[in-house]
Amino acid sequence: MGKEQEEQMFPDPVALSKVLMDVAERASPIIQDMLSKTEFDPSDFVIDPMNFRVAYVEFMNHLWDNPRRVAELQVELMSDWMHLWQESAKKFMGEQSETLYAPRKDDRRFKSPLWDQSPAFDFIKQSYLLTSHWIEKVVGQTEGLDDETRSKLNFMTKQYLSAVSPTNFLFTNPEVLQETLDSKGENLIRGLENLLEDIERGHGQLKISTTDYNAFELGRNIATTKGKVVYQNDLMQLIQYEAVTEKVFKRPLLIIPPWINKFYILDLQEENSFIKWLTEQGHTVFVVSWVNPNKELAKKRFEDYMEEGIFDAITQIQKATGEPDVNLIAYCLGGTLTAVTLGWLAAKKKSDIIASTTFLTTLIDFEKAGDMKLFMDDAQISMLDRQMAERGFLNGNHMRQTFSLLRANDMIWSFVVNNYLMGKEPFPFDLLYWNDDATNMPAAMHSFYLRKCYRDNLLKEVGGVTMNGVDIDMTKVKTPCFFLSTMEDHIAPWKATYAATQLFSGETTFTLAASGHVAGVVNPPHKNKYGYWTNSKNPTDPDEWFSNAKSHDGSWWPQWQKWIGKYAGDKVAARKIGGGKLKPIEDAPGSYVKMKAD
Structure with missing residues (x-):
C-alpha cells in the first residue's frame, strides 16, 4: 500500500489528537455555560411518547414465532458481511473492487467524495447501508403484525437508522474530520457556540437552526405583495x-x-x-x-x-x-x-x-393519513391534553418538531452535521424561515x-x-x-x-x-x-x-x-x-x- 493511499484511509492520528486536545481545553467554558442554560422539566419528559415499547414487544413475539426464519436472516446477514469484507479487502490492497451498497440518489448524506476515496470510510458507509437494509428487511418481513404496529415499527426504525448514521459523528465522518484538521478544530468550537445559541433560542431546550433568521423580515423581503x-x-x-x-x-x-x-x-x-x-x-x-x-x-x-x-x-x-x-x-x-x-x-x-x-x-x-397518524393514539393525545391544560394551547414548536421527524435526515440530522460538526451557519432559505415560524x-x-x-x-x-x-x-x-x-x-x-x-x-x-x-x-x-x-x-x-x-x-x-x-x-x-x-x-x-x- 502506497503512502498516498495510506493517508487517504484515515487522517493523521497524531495531528488529530493534538487538535482535539486543544478543542477540549477551549470548549470547557462553552460547555459549562451551555449546561447552566439548559433547562430540564421532568413533567415535559416522556420516555416513550409513541408507546413504541408495546409495538417492539409485539414485533419480537411475532419474529420469534418463526425461529427458522430468524436463523435464515442471520445467515443472510453474515453472508452479506463476508462478501463486503472481501470487496473491502481488495480496496484496502489497492485492487479493483465492487461497490455492493450505494446510497439512493436522493440520499445526500454521503455526497462528499471522501466517502469513496478512503477505503476505511467506504467500508464504514457500506457497513451502515448493509445493516440498515437488513434491519428494514427484518421488520418488513415479520408476519402477523397489524397495520398500525407495522407502521409504528417502520417509522421508529427509520428514526433509529437516521440517528446512528456514520455521517452524524465526528470520528466516522471523513468530511468533518478533514475540516477539523484543516481548521485546527475551529469548526468544533464554532459548532459548540452554534449549539449554545440554539439552546438559548429555545429557552433552555435545543431548537436547531435551519436557516439564517436575520436574513428575512416580514414585509421587507418576504410577504411583500402590496x-x-x-x-x-x-x-x-x-x-x-x-x-x-x-x-x-x-x-x-x-x-x-x-x-x-x-x-x-x-x-x-x-x-x-x-x-x-x-x-x-x-x-x-x-x-x-x-x-x-x-x-x-x-x-x-x-x-x-x-x-x-x-x-x-x-x-x-x-x-x-x-x-x-x-x-x-x-x-x-x-x-x-x-x-x-x-x-x-x-x-x-x-x-x-x-x-x-x-x-x-x-x-x-x-x-390513510400516513405517518402523522402515528402521533395520534389515545396515549399521545392524552399527553398533549395535559400539556395544553397547563398552557391553554399547544406550542407551535411541538408540531414543528413532529413535522421534522417525518423527514429527519433533511430536517434534523443534516443541520446537526452542518451547524455543530462542520461549524457552519445555515444557509438563508425563505422556505425554512417560514417552516420555523x-x-x-x-x-x-x-x-x-x-x-x-x-x-x-x-x-x-x-x-x-x-x-x-x-x-x-x-x-x-x-x-x-x-x-x-x-x-x-x-x-x-x-x-x-x-x-x-x-x-x-x-x-x-x-x-x-x-x-x-x-x-x-x-x-x-x-x-x-x-x-x-x-x-x-x-x-x-x-x-x-x-x-x-x-x-x-x-x-x-x-x-x-x-x-x-x-x-x-x-x-x-x-x-x-x-x-x-x-x-x-x-x-x-x-x-x-x-x-x-x-
Missing part, C-alpha cells in the same frame, strides 16, 4: 391585496390557510408568490391571517374558527365588494375546516355564499381536531361531527370543487386526499402535482419545474385514476386558472382597497402574522 388589513377579530386579520390589472373578475377570491402555519407560504418572494400571481390573473384576493393564540384563546373551538374565520371573512368581503359570494381556496388544515364549513352550509341550505372551492393538499378522509393551537380546537379527524376519522361519516347543533354530512355538499394534491406529500399523502373526491355530490376535479406538500403547491409557471397529472374521471381507486391520468409539464397554476374561470364571473373595473365599507387598518402582511410562538 395590500391592507381591512378587518380583524380575536382569531384573524383579513387582508385585501391591491389590484394590478385594470379589470378584475367580479367574484372575489378568499384564501383560507392552515392555522398550524402562517399564510405567507403563498407569498414568500415576489418571484414565487401565489398571491401576487393571482392578482396578476385579475382576481380580487383576500387572505385570512390567523392569530398566534395565547392562553386567553384556550377555549376557542373548531366552530369558532369556522364562524370567526370563514363566515366572518365572507361577511366582510361582501361589505368590501358588494358581491354576495366568493370563490374559496383552502390549504391543508384550512381545507379540512373549509370542508366542514361546506357541510354546515349544505345542511342549512346556505351554500350559495361559496361559488367554488379549491382544496390544496387537504385531508378530509383520514383513514410556528403557530400555537388553542387547546379546545386542537383536541377536537386530533380526536374527531385523525383518531376517529369522523368527518366522512354522516353526522360524525356536529357544528353548533348541525350534523355534518359531506355527501350533501354540491359546491364545485378542485382538489390539488402532490405526489411526494409526507403530511397529506395524495391517495388519502383523493378519497375526498368520493365524498361530495357536486362536480369534483382532481389534479396531482409532482414534488411535495409545499414545493408542489408553490410552483410558479415561469420556473417550468416539476409537472402534474389530470384525469377527467374520478374512479374510486386512486391507482386507477393515476394509471389513466395525462401527464403535463410545468406548473398546475395555469390549468387551475382555466378551471376557476368558469366561476370567476365577468370582468369589472379594478377595486380599490377602502372603496367599499371596509377601511384599511394597517399594511399587509399585518401584525397577527408577526406574533411568535415562543
